[in-house]
Amino acid sequence: MVQVLTRPGEGLASDRPSAMTGLYRAVWRWHFYAGLVVAPFLLVLAVTGLIMVYGNSIETFLGKKYHVSPGGERLSVVQQALAAEAVFPDSMVTMFVSPAPDQGTGDDRASVFLVNADNVDYVVSVDPHDGKVLGTIAKNATWFYWADKIHGTLLIGDLGDRLQEVAAGLGIVLILSGLYLWWPRSGKSFARVLVPNLALKGRRLIKELHVTAGFYISVVLLFFLVSGLAWTGIWGAKLVQAWSTLPPAKMADVPLSDKTHASLNHGPLKEVPWALEETPLPASGSSAGAPGIPEGEPVNLNTVAAFAKTIGFTQQFRINLPSGDDGVYTISADSMDADTNNPMGDHTVHLDQYTGKILADIRFADYSLAGKAMAVGIALHEGTMGLWNTLLNTAYCLTVIFLVLSGIVMWWLRWPAGVLGAPRYPRDYHIPRAILCIAVAVSLAFPLTGIAIVTFALIDFLLPKRFKEAGFQHG
Numbered sequence: 001m002v003q004v005l006t007r008p009g010e011g012l013a014s015d016r017p018s019a020m021t022g023l024y025r026a027v028w029r030w031h032f033y034a035g036l037v038v039a040p041f042l043l044v045l046a047v048t049g050l051i052m053v054y055g056n057s058i059e060t061f062l063g064k065k066y067h068v069s070p071g072g073e074r075l076s077v078v079q080q081a082l083a084a085e086a087v088f089p090d091s092m093v094t095m096f097v098s099p100a101p102d103q104g105t106g107d108d109r110a111s112v113f114l115v116n117a118d119n120v121d122y123v124v125s126v127d128p129h130d131g132k133v134l135g136t137i138a139k140n141a142t143w144f145y146w147a148d149k150i151h152g153t154l155l156i157g158d159l160g161d162r163l164q165e166v167a168a169g170l171g172i173v174l175i176l177s178g179l180y181l182w183w184p185r186s187g188k189s190f191a192r193v194l195v196p197n198l199a200l201k202g203r204r205l206i207k208e209l210h211v212t213a214g215f216y217i218s219v220v221l222l223f224f225l226v227s228g229l230a231w232t233g234i235w236g237a238k239l240v241q242a243w244s245t246l247p248p249a250k251m252a253d254v255p256l257s258d259k260t261h262a263s264l265n266h267g268p269l270k271e272v273p274w275a276l277e278e279t280p281l282p283a284s285g286s287s288a289g290a291p292g293i294p295e296g297e298p299v300n301l302n303t304v305a306a307f308a309k310t311i312g313f314t315q316q317f318r319i320n321l322p323s324g325d326d327g328v329y330t331i332s333a334d335s336m337d338a339d340t341n342n343p344m345g346d347h348t349v350h351l352d353q354y355t356g357k358i359l360a361d362i363r364f365a366d367y368s369l370a371g372k373a374m375a376v377g378i379a380l381h382e383g384t385m386g387l388w389n390t391l392l393n394t395a396y397c398l399t400v401i402f403l404v405l406s407g408i409v410m411w412w413l414r415w416p417a418g419v420l421g422a423p424r425y426p427r428d429y430h431i432p433r434a435i436l437c438i439a440v441a442v443s444l445a446f447p448l449t450g451i452a453i454v455t456f457a458l459i460d461f462l463l464p465k466r467f468k469e470a471g472f473q474h475g
Helices: 022-057 077-085 143-153 157-182 190-194 202-229 235-243 301-310 369-382 387-414 433-445 447-462
Strands: 092-098 111-117 120-126 133-138 256-260 280-282 317-320 328-333 347-352 358-363
Touching: 022 143, 022 157, 022 369, 022 387, 022 433, 022 447, 077 092, 077 111, 077 120, 077 301, 092 301, 143 157, 157 202, 157 235, 157 433, 157 447, 190 202, 202 235, 202 369, 202 387, 235 447, 280 328, 280 347, 301 317, 301 328, 301 347, 369 387, 433 447
Parallel strands: none
Antiparallel strands: 092 111, 092 317, 111 120, 120 133, 256 280, 317 328, 328 347, 347 358
């Protein structure tokens, strides 16, 4: 059986600063506990994050990019959509993606359609010149889809979401405790701890690299954890997003649907800007709205796509087709879906499916302060703000993987078999009020994490002293 203790008298002497304080030992013990829980989750998040960065830069969130010869005559969007629907019997196009050209101003990318057949969404890439289908894949079979689903729910639904939320909150504990342990002591300068001593060998060198790398990515890791938490089901949906979503008043004087913008997401993928998900959609079927598609013209994919280009959608954009009698055409471009690399250029427009009138024109400036922060934060989180963002996120994910693996290696080299090896408190140690206040603050801010902290605290409190205080023998 593995026990939470150290060898008698061993006490971590080789790793402690010259003046090992009781607080230092206590923080180290909780850093160990947090790392024990968080490490596997961070490893999963970093690996799936790398796959998603690849999907947002080399491919797309809908799979492979298909290129065509630029220029030349093109079929209408409706004709292209019919070609996409012809791949599957009894199918229906639900979304059209007009991709941005990769080279100059030439139209060198295939058109992309989302086609629903037998309740399965398929991504169909079509050559806009002749309607030839270049590629077809089930949306839930792309690398990005699987990585995103694991990243968010571990493939176990709400339970996975809750576990990720707990792990992210404990990750914040890991960062705060790690920074305290990193803080220079015993006459060491900041310069000394900012640069690892590469002359060391073995476990001591691994520790140097672990500490230094951890410090340098601590702010980035904190940002990633908080922005990720904003998507979770409890802290995100119940405590943050619900109070930060775009108010329906922004679409005054138009009828509203009983559906929200979240209905425009296709499956578990988050495709709608965070600030809009819980905002009701406008409804078609009235005389309300501002002038849109000229009166007398039909309202279909051809005219909606043409209209989109006249109101500023000149790069990649998508059109969600109406769902139901009161559904709307939704034109959108946002950095979260890699339509643009500028989150402040987010733009969503809803058109009445019967009249073509503009029922809502929503831009970044309309978001709440939290919505604006999340628009920028999610773009950074997903690496969609350009090459520099892709490289930064790649380096970040690789560093997180190194931190997890180096932490495991240090534990493996330090602790003998059969002993879990949590750092031990000094004899008769009492936790300072400041630490209790910080623990309470984190617990109140992140309820599920608070439950985990209280659980660990109870287990730690109930452990016999010989298992947790320095100097005690164990049997």
